[in-house]
Amino acid sequence: MSLIEIEKKEVPEKPVEPLRVRGIPFFPHFLLREVVVMCLIAGSLIMLASIYPAPLLKPADPFDTPTPIYPEWYFLYVFGFLKFWTWDIGPIPAKIIGVSLPMVLWYGLLFLVPFIDRNPSSEFKKRKIAVALGVIALAGILYFTYFSIVHH
Amino acid sequence: MTLNEKIYKWFDERFKLSELLPPIVKHPAPDNVISNPLYCLGGTAFLCFLILVITGIFLAMYYKPTPLEAYNSVEHIMTVVPMGSLVRSVHHWAANAMIAAVMLHMMRIYFMGAYKKPRELNWVVGVSLLLITTTFGFSGYLLPWDQLSFWATKIGTGIAGSIPIIGGYISLILVGGNDIGAETITRFFTIHVMILPITIAVFLILHFAMVRIQGISGRL
Numbered sequence: 603m604s605l606i607e608i609e610k611k612e613v614p615e616k617p618v619e620p621l622r623v624r625g626i627p628f629f630p631h632f633l634l635r636e637v638v639v640m641c642l643i644a645g646s647l648i649m650l651a652s653i654y655p656a657p658l659l660k661p662a663d664p665f666d667t668p669t670p671i672y673p674e675w676y677f678l679y680v681f682g683f684l685k686f687w688t689w690d691i692g693p694i695p696a697k698i699i700g701v702s703l704p705m706v707l708w709y710g711l712l713f714l715v716p717f718i719d720r721n722p723s724s725e726f727k728k729r730k731i732a733v734a735l736g737v738i739a740l741a742g743i744l745y746f747t748y749f750s751i752v753h754h
Numbered sequence: 755m756t757l758n759e760k761i762y763k764w765f766d767e768r769f770k771l772s773e774l775l776p777p778i779v780k781h782p783a784p785d786n787v788i789s790n791p792l793y794c795l796g797g798t799a800f801l802c803f804l805i806l807v808i809t810g811i812f813l814a815m816y817y818k819p820t821p822l823e824a825y826n827s828v829e830h831i832m833t834v835v836p837m838g839s840l841v842r843s844v845h846h847w848a849a850n851a852m853i854a855a856v857m858l859h860m861m862r863i864y865f866m867g868a869y870k871k872p873r874e875l876n877w878v879v880g881v882s883l884l885l886i887t888t889t890f891g892f893s894g895y896l897l898p899w900d901q902l903s904f905w906a907t908k909i910g911t912g913i914a915g916s917i918p919i920i921g922g923y924i925s926l927i928l929v930g931g932n933d934i935g936a937e938t939i940t941r942f943f944t945i946h947v948m949i950l951p952i953t954i955a956v957f958l959i960l961h962f963a964m965v966r967i968q969g970i971s972g973r974l
Contacts (some may be wrong), residue, residue, distance in 0.1 A: 626788060629779040639794055640801050647851060651843030655787060658832055662904030664933070673893055676853050701916045705930040709936040712881045715864070716874035724867030724971070730910065736864050 670754045674751030679743045680704045704746070762866065787970055795859035798889075800958070801973055802852035806869065809845040819943035821936050824899035858889050868971035876964040879957055886954045893946040896939065907942075908934055 626632055631732060667753050673681055684700035691699060711718075755763075765771050786795045816835055818827040833840035860880060863869055869877035896907040911934070914924030928945075930937030 603755065613798060626783055627779065628781040628783055632783040632788070634773050635915055636755070636797065639797070643798055643801055643851075644805065647802075647844055650847045651840055654847075655832070655839055655843040657845035658825075658828060658898055659900040659902050662821075662899045664902055664904070666901070668901050668905060671902070671909060673910055675850075675907045676857070676888055676891065676911065680828075681909070684913065684922070697916055698918055701839070701921075703755070705913075709881070712884075713883075714790055716869045716871075716877045718952055719870070719913060722870060724870055727863075729867060733865065733869070736861075 610634055673752075674754075676745070678750045679746040682746035683749070684751075685753050686746060755856050761769050784970060792862045793856050793970070795862055799855035799859055802848045802855060803954070803958075805848040806845060806852065807951070809841045809848065813845060817943075819897070819939050821899060821939055824897065825937060828898045830898075832855055848928055849894065853891055856884050860884060862872065866971065870971075873964070875972060876961060876968070879961050879964065883954065883957050885962060886950060886957060890950050890954070893942045893950065896934075896942045897946065900938065903932065907938070909919055 672678070680701070683704040684697070687700040687703070687743050688696050688701075721729050721732065723729055724748070762771065813831065816827055816831050818824060826841070831842055833839070863877065863880065892907075892910060895910075896903045896966065911925050911928050914928065915921045917924065928938070928941065930941050
């Protein structure tokens with residue numbers, strides 16, 4: 603904080619040109635807030651790390667399959683969907699669909715979001731379909747994460 | 755003239771600081787960004803990234819990427835190296851926090867409709883950053899070489915391998931052979947500490963440059 607105060611004095615106050623947006627200047631006011639938030643987050647991480655240290659189980663053994671095996675929490679939905687989808691479609695086996703849908707198709711759709719949603723409005727009420735689809739996608743991800751934990 | 759002023763003048767005469775600094779320093783942060791804490795999520799992810807870089811460098815000093823030594827070196831970090839346990843645990847938690855922050859940041863952008871014209875490409879770069887971040891997590895998960903990381907990677911590479919057409923290649927590139935072993939751990943280590951950091955740096959620069967040029971979406 604004192605560092606910011608010192609540096610502030612070095613930049614002489616000059617008449618500022620009319621600003622594009624209303625708001626507080628990035629430096630030092632906005633940056634100071636950011637530094638406070640950063641300290642809070644860094645502190646929380648250190649606290650979490652000291653209370654719950656990173657786990658280290660037994661050494662890897664290729665001949666001993668443990669149960670249950672969980673992937674990282676952010677991949678659980680893929681895992682869950684693979685277990686959920688048990689139907690072949692024509693010649694395509696269920697496993698291929700179970701893998702492609704949550705990975706290839708899902709990320710493909712995510713990439714294309716701005717090109718699919720051409721509605722220029724960003725007001726909640728004027729983009730009911732986009733918001734509804736977002737809620738459905740979110741609920742789906744949460745459901746398949748839940749599914750992967752329950753149906754292990 | 756104080757020392758500070760002398761130092762400032764020295765740099766000002768050489769780099770025209772008085773012209774360069776004001777646009778950065780006086781650039782206003784919009785009101786809605788200040789009042790809504792949801793706008794912190796992207797910055798939180800970036801802070802986690804910085805913490806991960808620093809703790810990761812220290813971990814790389816002690817870590818040995820071979821099947822015989824990986825587990826022992828991590829155990830060494832956790833029990834012998836001063837503060838090693840704290841550094842590894844912070845790395846672990848910052849990684850999880852970063853992925854959560856990136857996902858929540860994406861949800862904010864989606865529900866606020868901030869990806870719309872002219873910010874379409876920044877959304878695409880953002881989704882790439884999410885992919886890179888999860889790949890970071892996936893490659894880092896194997897490195898401790900314990901039961902959980904070994905078998906989770908076995909399932910993960912198996913799932914990636916069953917993607918039609920490209921899956922076989924992805925699996926071969928990741929595993930480096932038929933089964934997870936010495937080739938896999940050096941590959942995952944290289945991906946985790948060399949390939950992905952360079953990739954994410956490029957995408958982060960693009961991401962931030964676009965935010966700077968286009969401004970933060972002030973709608974909603």
